[in-house]
Amino acid sequence: MHYSVDVQVADELQPAVVDTDLIERAVRTTLTQQAVAQPVDVSIYVTTAAEVQQLNRDYRAKDAPTDVLSFADDGADSPFVLPPDMPRYLGDVAISWPHVVAQAAEYGHSDARELAFLTVHGVLHLLGYDHERGTEADAEMRALQDTIMTLLELPRE
Numbered sequence: 001m002h003y004s005v006d007v008q009v010a011d012e013l014q015p016a017v018v019d020t021d022l023i024e025r026a027v028r029t030t031l032t033q034q035a036v037a038q039p040v041d042v043s044i045y046v047t048t049a050a051e052v053q054q055l056n057r058d059y060r061a062k063d064a065p066t067d068v069l070s071f072a073d074d075g076a077d078s079p080f081v082l083p084p085d086m087p088r089y090l091g092d093v094a095i096s097w098p099h100v101v102a103q104a105a106e107y108g109h110s111d112a113r114e115l116a117f118l119t120v121h122g123v124l125h126l127l128g129y130d131h132e133r134g135t136e137a138d139a140e141m142r143a144l145q146d147t148i149m150t151l152l153e154l155p156r157e
Helices: 020-033 049-060 097-107 111-126 135-152
Strands: 003-009 040-047 068-072 088-096
Touching: 003 020, 020 040, 020 111, 020 135, 040 097, 040 111, 049 068, 049 088, 049 097, 068 111, 088 097, 088 111, 097 111, 111 135
Parallel strands: 003 040, 040 088
Antiparallel strands: 068 088
């Protein structure tokens, strides 16, 4: 299936430490596991904690730091119908790199594993999963994340 993944890293971060290939693989694995049949485009942005907090404040009215934000594009505002071969824009995911590093240390695993987990989490939100809808939705999303992380075959470290 055709999945286009655009990964950007903020200039303030050292691009060498952010594994953009892993991010792309995590996105593709999530979309494949979820049997997304149509071509889609996804953007992932890895940035500072301050920038993610600003996005959280500006778009969710929550002036607090967070590790990952998802901005799904449901196409509702578009009056256009896409041609069958044109990818649908699924949305954007913003990941706080300082949260990746801190949470990896807190949970006792690698930065790579945490980066992949937050990418999977964000893409699942783009696909409509929402753990904040209650216990059952939370359990479903956790199970999917575990399945996808297993497919990625990253060491638990």
